[in-house]
Amino acid sequence: MSAPVETPALEVRDLVVSYNTGRGPLSAVDGVSFAIRPGETLGLVGESGCGKSSLAKAIVQLVEPSSGALKVEGHDITGLTARERRALRPKVQMVFQDPMGALDPRQRAGTILETPLKLNGVRGKAERRARVASLMEAVGLRPEFIDRLPHEFSGGQRQRIGIARALALDPAVIVCDEPVSALDVSLQAQVLNLLRKVQRETSVAYLFISHDLSVVEHIADRVAIMYLGRIVELAPRETLWRAPLHPYTRALIEALPRIDPGASRIADKTIVGGDLPSPFAPPKGCRFHTRCPIAVARCAIDAPALSDAGDGHLVACHLASGAVPAPNASAALQPA
Amino acid sequence: MTRPALLDVKDLTVRFRTPAGRLTAVDRLSFDIAAGETLAIVGESGCGKSVTAMALLRLLRSPPAEISGSHVRFEGTDLLALSERAMRDVRGNRIAMIFQDPLSALNPVRTVADQIIESLKRHTGLRGPALHRRAVELLDLVRIPEPQRRADDYPHHFSGGMRQRVMIAIAIAANPRLLIADEPTTALDVTVQAQILKLIVSLQKEFGMSLLLISHDLGVVAETADRVLVMYAGRKVEERPVADLFARPLHPYTRALMRARPTPGLRRELLDEIPGIVPSLADLPPGCAFAPRCAHADETCARLQPVLEGVGGGGSVACLHLDRLAGEKPRAPVLEGVPA
Ligand SMILES: Nc1ncnc2c1ncn2[C@@H]1O[C@H](COP(=O)(O)OP(=O)(O)OP(=O)(O)O)[C@@H](O)[C@H]1O
Ligand SMILES: Nc1ncnc2c1ncn2[C@@H]1O[C@H](COP(=O)(O)OP(=O)(O)OP(=O)(O)O)[C@@H](O)[C@H]1O
Numbered sequence: 117m118s119a120p121v122e123t124p125a126l127e128v129r130d131l132v133v134s135y136n137t138g139r140g141p142l143s144a145v146d147g148v149s150f151a152i153r154p155g156e157t158l159g160l161v162g163e164s165g166c167g168k169s170s171l172a173k174a175i176v177q178l179v180e181p182s183s184g185a186l187k188v189e190g191h192d193i194t195g196l197t198a199r200e201r202r203a204l205r206p207k208v209q210m211v212f213q214d215p216m217g218a219l220d221p222r223q224r225a226g227t228i229l230e231t232p233l234k235l236n237g238v239r240g241k242a243e244r245r246a247r248v249a250s251l252m253e254a255v256g257l258r259p260e261f262i263d264r265l266p267h268e269f270s271g272g273q274r275q276r277i278g279i280a281r282a283l284a285l286d287p288a289v290i291v292c293d294e295p296v297s298a299l300d301v302s303l304q305a306q307v308l309n310l311l312r313k314v315q316r317e318t319s320v321a322y323l324f325i326s327h328d329l330s331v332v333e334h335i336a337d338r339v340a341i342m343y344l345g346r347i348v349e350l351a352p353r354e355t356l357w358r359a360p361l362h363p364y365t366r367a368l369i370e371a372l373p374r375i376d377p378g379a380s381r382i383a384d385k386t387i388v389g390g391d392l393p394s395p396f397a398p399p400k401g402c403r404f405h406t407r408c409p410i411a412v413a414r415c416a417i418d419a420p421a422l423s424d425a426g427d428g429h430l431v432a433c434h435l436a437s438g439a440v441p442a443p444n445a446s447a448a449l450q451p452a
Numbered sequence: 453m454t455r456p457a458l459l460d461v462k463d464l465t466v467r468f469r470t471p472a473g474r475l476t477a478v479d480r481l482s483f484d485i486a487a488g489e490t491l492a493i494v495g496e497s498g499c500g501k502s503v504t505a506m507a508l509l510r511l512l513r514s515p516p517a518e519i520s521g522s523h524v525r526f527e528g529t530d531l532l533a534l535s536e537r538a539m540r541d542v543r544g545n546r547i548a549m550i551f552q553d554p555l556s557a558l559n560p561v562r563t564v565a566d567q568i569i570e571s572l573k574r575h576t577g578l579r580g581p582a583l584h585r586r587a588v589e590l591l592d593l594v595r596i597p598e599p600q601r602r603a604d605d606y607p608h609h610f611s612g613g614m615r616q617r618v619m620i621a622i623a624i625a626a627n628p629r630l631l632i633a634d635e636p637t638t639a640l641d642v643t644v645q646a647q648i649l650k651l652i653v654s655l656q657k658e659f660g661m662s663l664l665l666i667s668h669d670l671g672v673v674a675e676t677a678d679r680v681l682v683m684y685a686g687r688k689v690e691e692r693p694v695a696d697l698f699a700r701p702l703h704p705y706t707r708a709l710m711r712a713r714p715t716p717g718l719r720r721e722l723l724d725e726i727p728g729i730v731p732s733l734a735d736l737p738p739g740c741a742f743a744p745r746c747a748h749a750d751e752t753c754a755r756l757q758p759v760l761e762g763v764g765g766g767g768s769v770a771c772l773h774l775d776r777l778a779g780e781k782p783r784a785p786v787l788e789g790v791p792a
């Protein structure tokens with residue numbers, strides 16, 4: 117895959133998110149870079165606490181990044197005044213894991229969808245009404261649902277409202293933070309299909325976050341694997357699945373439960389040991405070295421840089437053969 | 453005759469009285485588990501998996517719960533007929549249970565060693581310094597690193613995965629014959645989830661326990677179970693040996709569930725959705741509960757409730773149109789509840 121010629125819908129460069137906590141500073145996101153093209157889905161996978169939601173919140177400006185740059189359709193939003201930033205805010209929307217918690221329980225579906233339109237200058241009432249109706253149709257909600265309250269919907273229907281609200285202002289990017297993790301398989305399929313159909317129609321870009329590699333493998337065009345605040349591998353979906361280079365990616369794939377009772381039984385699997393280390397004291401060198409089955413002495417000292425192994429396949433591992441340090445600037449897909 | 457089952461459940465029914473009316477959370481459920489065997493119950497949220505497990509151990513408060521059934525026979529004794537006191541001896545001793553959320557099941561103000569010791573005291577003859585020694589051994593057995601040092605820590609010093617290991621240590625302390633694991637890994641990370649499942653299965657072998665594994669994840673079930681029971685809206689719709697079920701699922705719901713799930717390596721533009729939502733238990737359709745969502749439903753399905761019929765290999769399926777779905781495959785007669 118070659119570098120995109122068009123302007124990325126979203127570009128994240130060297131992003132750092134730190135929190136000041138009672139136990140001291142914690143860097144939840146530690147220098148993350150990537151870009152997403154219009155109409156593209158970048159999947160982001162990692163285990164609990166690795167910084168996925170922190171990254172998501174920084175992108176939608178719910179938390180202030182400590183450093184780094186964010187560009188939406190080429191506009192750098194980190195260098196803007198508050199007012200300029202506000203103008204760009206509708207361009208980046210978010211869909212949350214818990215659709216109930218993300219919706220005001222006292223607002224009817226119609227009001228939930230109309231509010232962002234009102235706040236962003238869609239003046240005519242008739243125009244807003246028409247837009248709400250078309251949004252509801254786009255996410256497969258019947259028109260008569262317009263007066264229902266969130267608790268009168270099923271989990272899957274609530275997630276549809278969340279998606280419709282995110283779509284209201286024609287965003288360039290929707291950050292989906294575990295949008296199907298709280299849903300049963302049958303509802304998961306409905307929401308995943310809806311997200312795909314919406315993307316085909318609007319060319320919106322998704323950053324799709326999940327701890328479930330099989331869901332991401334289904335929905336994403338490219339996949340980034342995150343471990344303790346850093347991206348350790350980023351590759352086109354198919355490449356990542358068939359030819360993963362990072363030992364952590366391989367461990368995630370091996371751990372994934374597979375439907376093949378003749379060949380894949382838990383008793384016979386080799387599962388990576390250990391727990392995630394504390395984010396307050398991340399291991400020196402490669403952060404994965406405390407659990408890595410093939411670590412060498414160097415891994416505990418030097419942090420491997422995210423390097424290009426060819427064809428847009430980036431990996432941060434000293435032992436991933438073929439990976440060469442990424443050249444500066446150039447492709448938006450690569451870190452500086 | 454066939455080998456006697458360790459657990460033999462016949463027509464277990466659990467109803468709840470709620471302000472909205474009476475609902476049947478578990479409807480005439482029958483199954484059995486042989487010694488050393490793993491039976492998985494799989495189904496979507498609210499289908500009655502946890503209520504089944506709680507009813508077996510008689511842990512449901514009554515009211516609102518009403519439990520009935522022909523019998524829940526365990527090691528030859530009908531648990532439904534036992535006194536509460538005799539039931540307490542069975543619980544934790546002969547049958548142990550681990551839950552999804554280890555934190556709420558552990559006591560936050562007592563060390564993990566103390567909590568294991570409590571289980572040892574209640575269920576074994578061990579006394580004195582042997583108790584602490586055994587607690588450390590058990591922590592080692594569930595692969596807690598440096599068990600001697602960690603034994604006197606409190607649960608909040610442990611990660612989610614380590615807490616689940618402690619729960620497992622408590623559960624196996626009494627050397628139970630049956631371990632019930634209700635979504636034991638759902639709250640955990642993928643790698644930790646696989647570690648814990650592997651641990652449970654290896655301890656099961658080592659101790660010769662039977663395992664009743666409850667899960668909503670078909671993948672977990674496929675990698676762990678010997679037999680699988682699929683539930684929908686409180687009823688068993690299909691029960692098959694694991695290899696048969698995944699090679700050729702028969703019930704339309706089982707089939708739909710498998711096709712709705714993303715399959716890594718086999719990319720599809722769209723997943724096969726199951727339309728609609730699970731019906732309310734307080735207001736089930738009169739016929740087949742799956743009829744409103746089933747691609748094969750006809751007007752008979754809306755009227756008649758299917759009963760379980762035997763299929764080959766000791767399996768059973770409840771669908772009125774099994775003939776059509778099973779195709780040419782011959783069907784062997786099977787008596788419910790008797791392992792083939
Ligand atoms: N507001 C906050 N203040 C302090 N620490 C925080 C805050 N939000 C998150 N953290 C910490 O930052 C780290 C990353 O958290 P984050 O929520 O981004 O992870 P995540 O990958 O989304 O995890 P999960 O899969 O559990 O949702 C964690 O160690 C978390 O405890
Ligand atoms: N105490 C109660 N009172 C009334 N209804 C109850 C009670 N406990 C459970 N139920 C109902 O019984 C049904 C079965 O619940 P159960 O907890 O067994 O589902 P489950 O299959 O374990 O689902 P999950 O996958 O979400 O854990 C649900 O519809 C639930 O609402």
Ligand code: SF4
Nearest residue numbers: 402405408415433434
């Ligand atoms: S750099 Fe070393 S420790 Fe890190 S993943 Fe590669 S081999 Fe393992």
Ligand code: SF4
Nearest residue numbers: 740743746753771772
């Ligand atoms: S009985 Fe009818 S509705 Fe029910 S699963 Fe079979 S075909 Fe579908």
Ligand SMILES: [Mg+2]
Nearest residue numbers: 168169170293
């Ligand atoms: Mg998160």
Ligand SMILES: [Mg+2]
Nearest residue numbers: 501502503634
């Ligand atoms: Mg449950």
